[in-house]
Every structure is written in structure tokens, then in C-alpha cells.
Amino acid sequence: GAVVSQHPSRVICKSGTSVKIECRSLDFQATTMFWYRQFPKQSLMLMATSNEGSKATYEQGVEKDKFLINHASLTLSTLTVTSAHPEDSSFYICSAPLRDREHTGELFFGEGSRLTVL
Amino acid sequence: AQSVTQLDSHVSVSEGTPVLLRCNYSSSYSPSLFWYVQHPNKGLQLLLKYTSAATLVKGINGFEAEFKKSETSFHLTKPSAHMSDAAEYFCVVRPTGYSSASKIIFGSGTRLSIRP
Numbered sequence: 001g002a003v004v005s006q007h008p009s010r011v012i013c014k015s016g017t018s019v020k021i022e023c024r025s026l027d028f029q030a031t032t033m034f035w036y037r038q039f040p041k042q043s044l045m046l047m048a049t050s051n052e053g054s055k056a057t058y059e060q061g062v063e064k065d066k067f068l069i070n071h072a073s074l075t076l077s078t079l080t081v082t083s084a085h086p087e088d089s090s091f092y093i094c095s096a097p098l099r100d101r102e103h104t105g106e107l108f109f110g111e112g113s114r115l116t117v118l
Numbered sequence: 119a120q121s122v123t124q125l126d127s128h129v130s131v132s133e134g135t136p137v138l139l140r141c142n143y144s145s146s147y148s149p150s151l152f153w154y155v156q157h158p159n160k161g162l163q164l165l166l167k168y169t170s171a172a173t174l175v176k177g178i179n180g181f182e183a184e185f186k187k188s189e190t191s192f193h194l195t196k197p198s199a200h201m202s203d204a205a206e207y208f209c210v211v212r213p214t215g216y217s218s219a220s221k222i223i224f225g226s227g228t229r230l231s232i233r234p
Contacts, residue, residue, distance in 0.1 A: 004161070006161070009159075041227075041229075042226070042227070043208065043224045043225065043226045043227050044162075044208070044224050046222075091159070093161055093162070095161075095162070104150065104169065105150040105152065105167075105169075105210075105212030105222055106152065106164065106167060107162075107164075107222070108164075109154075109161035109162040109163070110161050111160055111161045112159065112160060112161045114159060
């Protein structure tokens with residue numbers, strides 16, 4: 001099956017610093033990747049859609065300058081939380097559909113990254 | 119408008135007994151439906167999917183789900199629960215006709231606990 005790898009799985013940082021989270025599709029190409037945020041005991045909230053070679057599409061209410069997304073290749077998307085604050089602490093998950101199979105709706109998820117901002 | 123409702127936020131069963139996790143959907147079109155499982159501090163893993171083929175779908179780890187259009191339901195079942203089934207389960211609907219997977223809608227999740 002298709003594998004999506006996220007790194008780091010856990011990160012603790014000081015308030016005001018920036019943190020980068022990587023999402024890699026290991027054995028398939030992904031022109032699209034999705035970034036979600038999940039609060040404790042809640043469902044996933046789509047933050048943005050990462051598009052290879054073009055700008056990301058952000059959901060309403062998500063700050064573009066706060067959550068920088070870069071999709072530099074067909075296997076890598078990065079989410080950078082800039083000037084992190086304690087309220088940014090959360091579990092961030094990426095996912096990707098197989099290239100040319102986006103219409104199926106099936107997604108492959110990374111293991112998630114737990115961000116704690118002190 | 120499309121939506122998905124997981125009727126129970128928490129289900130607790132004894133090991134070896136049947137599991138039923140309920141999911142109802144609302145969609146203007148024939149949807150694709152999925153069940154994903156999430157273990158603590160992990161990503162989501164696909165259990166099974168319905169994409170307008172057979173209405174009874176078999177997934178991994180002994181789970182299955184039945185698509186009932188008349189009831190707009192896609193309940194997840196397993197005949198005999200195992201301790202390793204304890205996790206969060208998400209019902210997901212993807213309305214057909216949309217080219218972008220960003221239209222996927224996640225249910226609120228059901229936490230399954232297994233009693234020894």
C-alpha cells in the first residue's frame with residue numbers, strides 16, 4: 001500500500017520560533033497533499049490543500065502567513081508554523097491521494113506530528 | 119449539503135462481543151464512503167471503502183460495513199472485538215462528482231473501548 005511519512009512525530013518549541021513539518025509520499029507521487037489539524041478528542045479539520053508547483057489553497061479562517069505550505073516536489077510537502085504560540089499546539093496530520101486517483105476520495109495519511117509550543 | 123454523522127461519540131464493548139459503530143450520511147449525489155481507524159497519536163488507516171460496487175464491504179481486521187441507501191447509513195461492524203481494536207474510528211464521505219478530495223467530510227469520530 002501507499003505510504004506517507006511525516007517528520008518529526010513530536011516537536012517542542014519555544015513561543016515565537018518557527019517549526020517545519022515534512023510530509024513525504026514514499027512510494028508514490030502526489031500532486032496534491034492535504035494538511036489537517038486535530039484538537040484533542042475532535043475530528044480532523046482541513047487547513048489547506050498543497051499543490052505541487054503552485055500555491056496552496058487555504059481553508060477559510062486559516063492564516064496563510066502563519067501556516068506556510070510548500071509543495072516543492074511530487075513527493076514532499078512542508079508545513080511551517082511561523083512565530084508559533086501556545087495556541088498553535090496541536091496534532092497536525094497530512095494526507096495524499098494517489099496521483100491520477102484523486103477522484104476516488106481514498107487518502108493515505110501520515111503518522112501525524114504533535115506540536116507543543118511552550 | 120453533504121454531511122456525515124457518527125451517532126455515538128464513545129462505544130464500549132467487552133472483548134469477544136460484537137462491535138457496531140453507527141454512521142449516517144447526507145449527500146446530494148451517490149457518495150463514496152470510508153471508515154478510517156486512528157490509534158493514539160497516530161495517523162489514520164483505511165479500514166474499508168464503499169464506491170458503488172457491492173453494498174456489503176469487507177475491510178481489514180475483520181471489519182465490514184453495509185451501505186444502505188434507504189437508510190442513508192454506513193454502519194461499521196465486527197463480529198468479535200479484540201483488545202487491539204480500541205481506537206478512534208472516523209466515518210468519511212466523499213460526494214461523487216467532485217474532482218477534489220478537499221470535499222471529503224470527516225465525521226466527529228467514535229472512540230471504541232474494549233473491556234477485558
